[in-house]
Amino acid sequence: MFEPTMVIAMASLIGLVVVTAALLRAWHDWLELKRAQLERTEKSDPSAAPLGAARIEISDLKERIRKLEAIASGVDL
Incomplete structure (x- = not known):
């Protein structure tokens, strides 16, 4: 029914989508961490x-x- 080449291509595409989604989620979480650190620094000493x-x-x-x-x-x- 499916050729082996098509199965490998589809699996690779799905794997690429999963890795990309994980990296985007990690990037978003890292940005949130940096924002929280900046807010904490500003709240502790706004004149610093x-x-x-x-x-x-x-x-x-x-x-x-x-x-x-x-x-x-x-x-x-």
């Missing part, structure tokens, strides 16, 4: 800067300290 901004600010402060130390020691930048 995001992690990336904090790193940039710390880097800027370190650079300012280096310049001030150079000025204090008499080194010309």
